Amino acid sequence: MSTPSAGNRASCAGDAMKLATLHWKLLRDLLRLKGQALAIAVVIASGVMTLVMSTTTLEALSGSRDSFYASHHYADLFADLKRAPLGLLERLETLDGVSRMEPRVRAPVRLAVPGFDDPVRGMMLSLPDGRQPNLNRLHLLAGSLPEAGRSDQAVVSDAFAEAHGLVPGDSLEAIINGRQTRLLLSGIARSPEVIYQAAPTDLLPDYRRYATLWMNQRALASGYAMEGAFNQLLVTLQAGADAETLIDELDLILARYGGTGTQTRHDQQSHRFLEEELAQQRAQATILPAIFLAVSAFLLNVVMGRIIQTQREPLAMLKAFGYRNGELARHYGWLAGAIVLLGWAAGVVLGAWSARGLAGIYSDYFRFPEMYFHVPPWSMALALAVAGLSALTGTWHAVWRAVREPPAEAMRPPAPQRFRRTWLERSPLGRALGNESRIILRHLLRHPTKSALSVTGIALSAGLLMMGAYQLSAVEKMLDLQYRQVMRMDIELTFGEATPARAVGELRHLPGVLAVEAWRRVPVTLSHGHLEYRTSLLGMDELPRLRQVLDAKQRPQQLPAEGVMLTRFLADFLQADVGDTLQVAVMEGRRQLLDLPLMALVDEPIGVGTYLQRDTLHALLGEGPSISGAWLLVDRAQQGALNEALNRMPAVAAIGLLSEAERGIRDYMDETILMFAAVFVALAASIAFGVIYNNARIAFAERARELATLRVLGYSRTEVARILLGEIALITALAIPLGWLIGIGFSALLNQAFSNDLFRMPMVMTPYAFGFAAGGVMAASTVVAVLVIRRLGRLNMVTALKAVE
Amino acid sequence: MNDTAKVVFQARGLKRFYQMGEVTIQALRGIDLALHAGELLVMLGASGSGKSTLLNIMGGLDSPSEGSLHYIDRNSRNHDLTHASQRVLTEYRRHHVGFVFQFYNLISSLTARENVAIVIDISRDPMAPEEALAMVGLEARLDHFPSQLSGGEQQRVAIARAIAKRPEVLLCDEPTGALDFRTGIRVLEVLEEINRTTGTTLAIITHNEVIGEMADRVIRLRDGQVGDIHVNAERRKPGELRW
Numbered sequence A: 001m002s003t004p005s006a007g008n009r010a011s012c013a014g015d016a017m018k019l020a021t022l023h024w025k026l027l028r029d030l031l032r033l034k035g036q037a038l039a040i041a042v043v044i045a046s047g048v049m050t051l052v053m054s055t056t057t058l059e060a061l062s063g064s065r066d067s068f069y070a071s072h073h074y075a076d077l078f079a080d081l082k083r084a085p086l087g088l089l090e091r092l093e094t095l096d097g098v099s100r101m102e103p104r105v106r107a108p109v110r111l112a113v114p115g116f117d118d119p120v121r122g123m124m125l126s127l128p129d130g131r132q133p134n135l136n137r138l139h140l141l142a143g144s145l146p147e148a149g150r151s152d153q154a155v156v157s158d159a160f161a162e163a164h165g166l167v168p169g170d171s172l173e174a175i176i177n178g179r180q181t182r183l184l185l186s187g188i189a190r191s192p193e194v195i196y197q198a199a200p201t202d203l204l205p206d207y208r209r210y211a212t213l214w215m216n217q218r219a220l221a222s223g224y225a226m227e228g229a230f231n232q233l234l235v236t237l238q239a240g241a242d243a244e245t246l247i248d249e250l251d252l253i254l255a256r257y258g259g260t261g262t263q264t265r266h267d268q269q270s271h272r273f274l275e276e277e278l279a280q281q282r283a284q285a286t287i288l289p290a291i292f293l294a295v296s297a298f299l300l301n302v303v304m305g306r307i308i309q310t311q312r313e314p315l316a317m318l319k320a321f322g323y324r325n326g327e328l329a330r331h332y333g334w335l336a337g338a339i340v341l342l343g344w345a346a347g348v349v350l351g352a353w354s355a356r357g358l359a360g361i362y363s364d365y366f367r368f369p370e371m372y373f374h375v376p377p378w379s380m381a382l383a384l385a386v387a388g389l390s391a392l393t394g395t396w397h398a399v400w401r402a403v404r405e406p407p408a409e410a411m412r413p414p415a416p417q418r419f420r421r422t423w424l425e426r427s428p429l430g431r432a433l434g435n436e437s438r439i440i441l442r443h444l445l446r447h448p449t450k451s452a453l454s455v456t457g458i459a460l461s462a463g464l465l466m467m468g469a470y471q472l473s474a475v476e477k478m479l480d481l482q483y484r485q486v487m488r489m490d491i492e493l494t495f496g497e498a499t500p501a502r503a504v505g506e507l508r509h510l511p512g513v514l515a516v517e518a519w520r521r522v523p524v525t526l527s528h529g530h531l532e533y534r535t536s537l538l539g540m541d542e543l544p545r546l547r548q549v550l551d552a553k554q555r556p557q558q559l560p561a562e563g564v565m566l567t568r569f570l571a572d573f574l575q576a577d578v579g580d581t582l583q584v585a586v587m588e589g590r591r592q593l594l595d596l597p598l599m600a601l602v603d604e605p606i607g608v609g610t611y612l613q614r615d616t617l618h619a620l621l622g623e624g625p626s627i628s629g630a631w632l633l634v635d636r637a638q639q640g641a642l643n644e645a646l647n648r649m650p651a652v653a654a655i656g657l658l659s660e661a662e663r664g665i666r667d668y669m670d671e672t673i674l675m676f677a678a679v680f681v682a683l684a685a686s687i688a689f690g691v692i693y694n695n696a697r698i699a700f701a702e703r704a705r706e707l708a709t710l711r712v713l714g715y716s717r718t719e720v721a722r723i724l725l726g727e728i729a730l731i732t733a734l735a736i737p738l739g740w741l742i743g744i745g746f747s748a749l750l751n752q753a754f755s756n757d758l759f760r761m762p763m764v765m766t767p768y769a770f771g772f773a774a775g776g777v778m779a780a781s782t783v784v785a786v787l788v789i790r791r792l793g794r795l796n797m798v799t800a801l802k803a804v805e
Numbered sequence B: 001m002n003d004t005a006k007v008v009f010q011a012r013g014l015k016r017f018y019q020m021g022e023v024t025i026q027a028l029r030g031i032d033l034a035l036h037a038g039e040l041l042v043m044l045g046a047s048g049s050g051k052s053t054l055l056n057i058m059g060g061l062d063s064p065s066e067g068s069l070h071y072i073d074r075n076s077r078n079h080d081l082t083h084a085s086q087r088v089l090t091e092y093r094r095h096h097v098g099f100v101f102q103f104y105n106l107i108s109s110l111t112a113r114e115n116v117a118i119v120i121d122i123s124r125d126p127m128a129p130e131e132a133l134a135m136v137g138l139e140a141r142l143d144h145f146p147s148q149l150s151g152g153e154q155q156r157v158a159i160a161r162a163i164a165k166r167p168e169v170l171l172c173d174e175p176t177g178a179l180d181f182r183t184g185i186r187v188l189e190v191l192e193e194i195n196r197t198t199g200t201t202l203a204i205i206t207h208n209e210v211i212g213e214m215a216d217r218v219i220r221l222r223d224g225q226v227g228d229i230h231v232n233a234e235r236r237k238p239g240e241l242r243w
Helices: A004-032 A034-071 A088-093 A158-164 A217-223 A243-257 A269-309 A312-320 A325-365 A377-404 A407-411 A435-446 A448-486 A503-508 A568-573 A614-621 A636-647 A658-671 A673-712 A717-754 A767-793 A797-802 B051-058 B086-095 B112-120 B129-135 B151-163 B181-198 B209-214
Strands: A077-085 A098-104 A106-112 A120-127 A139-143 A153-157 A171-176 A179-190 A210-216 A229-237 A262-264 A491-500 A513-528 A531-540 A564-567 A581-586 A593-602 A610-613 A626-634 A652-657 B007-020 B023-036 B040-044 B066-072 B078-080 B097-100 B169-173 B201-206 B217-222 B225-231
Touching: A004 A034, A004 A325, A034 A269, A034 A325, A034 A377, A034 A673, A077 A243, A088 A098, A088 A243, A098 A120, A106 A229, A106 A652, A120 A171, A120 A217, A120 A652, A153 A158, A153 A171, A158 A179, A158 A210, A179 A210, A210 A217, A229 A243, A243 A262, A269 A325, A269 A377, A269 A448, A269 A673, A269 A717, A312 A325, A312 A377, A325 A377, A325 A658, A325 A673, A435 A448, A435 A717, A435 B112, A448 A658, A448 A673, A448 A717, A448 A767, A491 A503, A503 A513, A503 A626, A513 A614, A531 A568, A531 A614, A564 A568, A564 A581, A568 A593, A610 A614, A626 A636, A636 A652, A652 A658, A658 A673, A673 A717, A673 A767, A673 A797, A673 B086, A717 A767, B007 B051, B023 B051, B023 B066, B023 B201, B023 B225, B040 B051, B040 B209, B051 B169, B051 B201, B086 B097, B097 B151, B112 B129, B112 B151, B129 B151, B129 B181, B151 B181, B169 B181, B181 B201, B181 B209, B201 B209
Parallel strands: A120 A210, A153 A179, A531 A610, A564 A593, B040 B201, B040 B217, B097 B169, B169 B201
Antiparallel strands: A077 A229, A077 A262, A098 A229, A106 A120, A106 A171, A139 A179, A153 A210, A171 A179, A491 A626, A491 A652, A513 A531, A513 A581, A513 A626, A564 A610, A581 A593, B007 B023, B007 B066, B066 B078, B217 B225
């Protein structure tokens, strides 16, 4: 009696053998399709890389920030005031929700670095004598904290030290409250409150011209007549504490000590900027990968489907041998899977690699003790799922259609496809068409879905290219608008405190000053309904020329005699329209509560503001003519003499050079946003190439027989190539206008996602962007055309004719 | 047909090897053959006998590995096809030789008229497509697409396409291979008529022995060599053939 298990074993062995052979076929198919497989892998890799790069950068920034905040006890609340005795702390500590407090002295300072002529600003912060503070602790990179009792030692922020090559032991000249003091650097540090080391009024850091310094409390207090007192209070909250209530209580108590309102982290420049950057990254990490992945998923689905269609005959053959439909579907699923895995792995590696590069760039702007770096597993999994699913649906759909046919049907030479005359040919233009054009046209119209998918695929990649070009040109346009149209001054002077307006006359007489416009700024909280925003009122001349206020058409506007003008973005945020009344709470001096009508909107690309006439502001505040600063237009030739003169003015707290600010912001844009844009453009170009190449290869496979026939009939290689290239050219030509439309849509999405109160890119579609998208796909088509012509050269007429397709 | 008739093709010691991986396949092992102007030649042979290879080389689709092949056109110009370049072979196919395939190889996106016109576009002294199609009895089907024609009709369009350029030689590779008996006979009638009325030299390769009866000469290929050559005393009309 035979054992049934023996039979089973044999059949198992047979199964294993069959599987192994199929796997061999899989490998060989992959090798045979290597050009197309690589092109698809590039498309997948591009989508995956976008996601991995964006999410990894996002996690690196937010993770590094969170761990720095936690380990160095970054405060939750910040209360600025004029002067309060340290004895007040006892009372404050009893307030509900307070976890820890740190009183300190904070004062602007002017610095002089030996061998550096430009004005340098700084912020001086006090440390408890000789030790780390409770909150906002320092991360020392070199040296040590000032020794207890020493009044001549200071710790300096690392970026400034780096920019000037300062090391512990070096010294600096500081003007503290008008008195020149020599400071010895005891150490170099980073702090969670100045991860982003920009001057309070600046958008971007200027490491050579701005520093944060830390000194012993007693030393700094004596310089500012703050002995036994503080002018800033840092607070951390207990878990679950109600911040709003605590802020109200603090504000109530501190008001009589000149409190200007307790702020949260969100109002702190460093945190705020980091938040904006993270928001930008988040937008980038959502919108761009979504677009890229969706596009690659779509293309993958289409291309895999069409590749499988070209496998009609081998599929039928395997079916004739007795392979089951499921086995075949699995087999081709693996084929798609292998390509997906290849593209995915390349995308993850490239994404992680470029994220590391970007983290390096960011570490120059965001000073963390260490950059926390890892690729989020969820993003890898998501990328794999999206790519895998789209490839497999495309594959299975095509396999299913192929296996449904009886094998004999599929192995017979295919019946000629049905064609008919199209409306296009009945037109006079159509009648003038030659046979080659007719072949191209009928082929495209015979398969409207297939043609539409090809056109859409290329259009999508053109759209991606256009989005990249938009980003590049929009940033340029934004900066031009800001620095040519809005900020037209050369120097922005800020006084330590409000100064009588007669200072303007003095400034006019300084060397090289061509024009002066004074401004008055007071911190306020704007509210409209339940919405609030902390900003400042900026009082200017009736028609400011050095700092223009533009309308939507970029024409300078006059400030209204009454009421305020608001940046459009801010008005949208507050849901306020022209004619509405805004509640304005002044945060200094007599702390008036004002109701001001919104008279007009201002269109400006960088920052937000509330503008009114300076005289109106004086009247509202009930003060005489005083100014917070001035804008100067200067003769560059006398810049040196002017700097000297300004340095001698004790009232001047800050001297901002616009050209430096512009250079800084351009560098920043170049290194971050434009870097991203450049990567995306490269990826979009790879996608365009991948799609066009696959389209052409598939068209070639589908047409090989016809092309070979024409060669046999005596057509030359060039003449035959014209048909194939004509098809590629026609599809590309149709795709370009559609790509432009898609590109405008993508750009609008991106524009929306990237608008925040720091930056708003203008929605400008330049001829350059249109040209770039069209040029990109045409260049890709040209490369593909060359490859196709080479392939055509190798077309073997005999084999192509013998093969039944 | 007599031996003094003008020679169109002259093959001497024609050999063709194919390298298939590590194996060398000898498709032709030395063929000596002359084709005469206006004759109807049928080449018979089993699969792998080399008949398709010979036809491909004669048609300029392939080149011999050894030996020589000359083609003498109607102006008595001698074309050496032995080592001709791709460009020369393209010119040769374009102006001198017509092809008919087993599977018709029509361009499915073009109508019958346009399928013929596609050859006319590149010829020096072609017929009108309507004339060529009338010669194969398809004057009523000018504007039909291949998908609207029967197999026999498609093959007749292919023949019209092949003769429209007024080739000196018409090469047919199993022209009835994909057709039923009745349709096959109709196609052979068309081919015979063209040979008879236009004087076009006609070479048909087939494994169907019966078709040999309509030829002036029948050449039997065996294992890449000419097995025997049989001259028919009288050509039978295709309509009389039965298989």
